[in-house]
Amino acid sequence: MNTTEQGATPVAEAEAVIVRLADVLLRENAALGEGRRDEIAGLTAEKIAECRTYEALLRSFADSPDTLAAIDDDQRHRLRQLGGKVIAVAEQNARKLEVAVAAHRRFMDTVAEAARAMAPGPGVYSRNGSVGQGRTARAVAPVAVSVNRSL
Numbered sequence: 005m006n007t008t009e010q011g012a013t014p015v016a017e018a019e020a021v022i023v024r025l026a027d028v029l030l031r032e033n034a035a036l037g038e039g040r041r042d043e044i045a046g047l048t049a050e051k052i053a054e055c056r057t058y059e060a061l062l063r064s065f066a067d068s069p070d071t072l073a074a075i076d077d078d079q080r081h082r083l084r085q086l087g088g089k090v091i092a093v094a095e096q097n098a099r100k101l102e103v104a105v106a107a108h109r110r111f112m113d114t115v116a117e118a119a120r121a122m123a124p125g126p127g128v129y130s131r132n133g134s135v136g137q138g139r140t141a142r143a144v145a146p147v148a149v150s151v152n153r154s155l
Contacts, residue, residue: 014064014071015079021061022086025054029093036100058090 012020032047034040065072075083 029097
């Protein structure tokens with residue numbers, strides 16, 4: 005069987021790439037589930053790097069069919085099992101990210117609505133022609149809001 009420049013077989017290299025990708029996805033899923041938002045940004049960068057490595061691996065297999073032909077049935081079975089694991093973890097990751105983004109969007113909408121509700125109403129003319137807030141005035145000043153939209 006062929007070996008890569010680092011001396012590892014293509015199967016061993018593929019297994020290592022798949023295991024690393026699954027690991028980062030599992031860590032991100034745990035961080036999402038536990039609300040550890042500080043970790044998510046670093047994990048996202050790591051996940052993107054591992055996904056690119058995985059894509060490059062798949063491209064290399066597509067570009068050299070003889071490498072795939074040299075893989076025996078046990079190795080092929082192991083790769084399929086690992087691939088199935090990555091797919092399951094990636095689907096869970098996608099669901100957790102969708103939930104987190106929807107929750108964040110709902111929070112942002114609530115904050116924006118509260119800020120709009122605190123804004124003073126439009127000015128109106130009084131009976132003597134002066135501009136004032138009239139009965140639509142709110143007793144409180146508008147609230148300044150600052151939100152981190154990193155998620």
